Amino acid sequence: MKYRTILLFGAPGAGKGTQGKIMGTIPNFFHCACGDVFRSLKADSPIGRVFLEYSSRGQLVPDATTIDLWHEFIDGSTKAGRFRPEQDTLVLDGIPRSVAQAEILQDTLEVVAIFYLRCTNEKALVQRLQRRALKENRLDDANLEVIQERQATYERETEPVLGFYEKKIEHRINADQSPHKVLFDLLKHIVKS
Ligand code: ADP
Numbered sequence: 001m002k003y004r005t006i007l008l009f010g011a012p013g014a015g016k017g018t019q020g021k022i023m024g025t026i027p028n029f030f031h032c033a034c035g036d037v038f039r040s041l042k043a044d045s046p047i048g049r050v051f052l053e054y055s056s057r058g059q060l061v062p063d064a065t066t067i068d069l070w071h072e073f074i075d076g077s078t079k080a081g082r083f084r085p086e087q088d089t090l091v092l093d094g095i096p097r098s099v100a101q102a103e104i105l106q107d108t109l110e111v112v113a114i115f116y117l118r119c120t121n122e123k124a125l126v127q128r129l130q131r132r133a134l135k136e137n138r139l140d141d142a143n144l145e146v147i148q149e150r151q152a153t154y155e156r157e158t159e160p161v162l163g164f165y166e167k168k169i170e171h172r173i174n175a176d177q178s179p180h181k182v183l184f185d186l187l188k189h190i191v192k193s
Helices: 016-023 034-039 046-055 063-079 099-107 122-136 144-164 179-192
Strands: 003-010 029-033 089-093 109-118 170-174
Touching: 003 016, 003 144, 016 029, 016 089, 016 109, 016 179, 029 034, 029 063, 034 046, 034 063, 034 089, 046 063, 063 099, 089 109, 099 144, 109 179, 122 144, 170 179
Parallel strands: 003 089, 003 109, 029 089, 109 170
Antiparallel strands: none
C-alpha cells in the first residue's frame, strides 16, 4: 500500500521542522523529519559517519543511503505501532530532497498535498539557522559558509522536486509570518482536503 503523505517543502530554516512537529501531535498524523533520523544515528556508526561527512559540508547524503535509512525508520515506526499506515497521514519534512529521491519513492508515497513554506527574507532565514545552532548544537548551522552551501544545494537539487508533482496539490504558504499564523494557514488547507 502507498502511504498517504503530506510534504513540507522549503529552504533550510523556513520552519518545516517547527510546523511538522506540531502537526505530528495531531491524532492520525505522523511526522518524519529526515534530518532528525540522520541525527539520531551514533556519530561513529557507518551511516552516522557518512551523514557527518556530507552534512558538515552542506551537501546531501547520497540518495541510496538516505532512502534505505528512511525505509528502516518507517518500518521500525510501523512495527512499534507509532505509525499506522492504514489510518495515519505521513507528514514528511526533508525528504524527498532530490528528483532522484522523488522517483524512488513514487511507488511508496501517495502525495496528497505539498506545503511550500516560502520565506522572502533571506537574512531572517540565516538568523534562524544561527539561533538554532546554539540551541540544538547543530554543527551544520554554526558556520556561515556551510549555511550558504546548504541554501545553494537546496536551490540546485531540492527546488526541482516541486516540478515532479502536480501543481494542483501545491500550496504556497507565507513563512515570513509568525509560527502560529503559518500553522493556521496550513490547517486551513488540511481541513479542506
Ligand atoms: P535543513 O532542512 O535545515 O537543511 P535537515 O535537518 O533537514 O536540515 O537536514 C540536515 C542535513 O541532513 C542536510 O543538510 C543533509 O546533509 C542531510 N539530509 C537530510 N535529509 C536528507 C535527504 N532527504 N537526502 C539527503 N540528505 C539529507
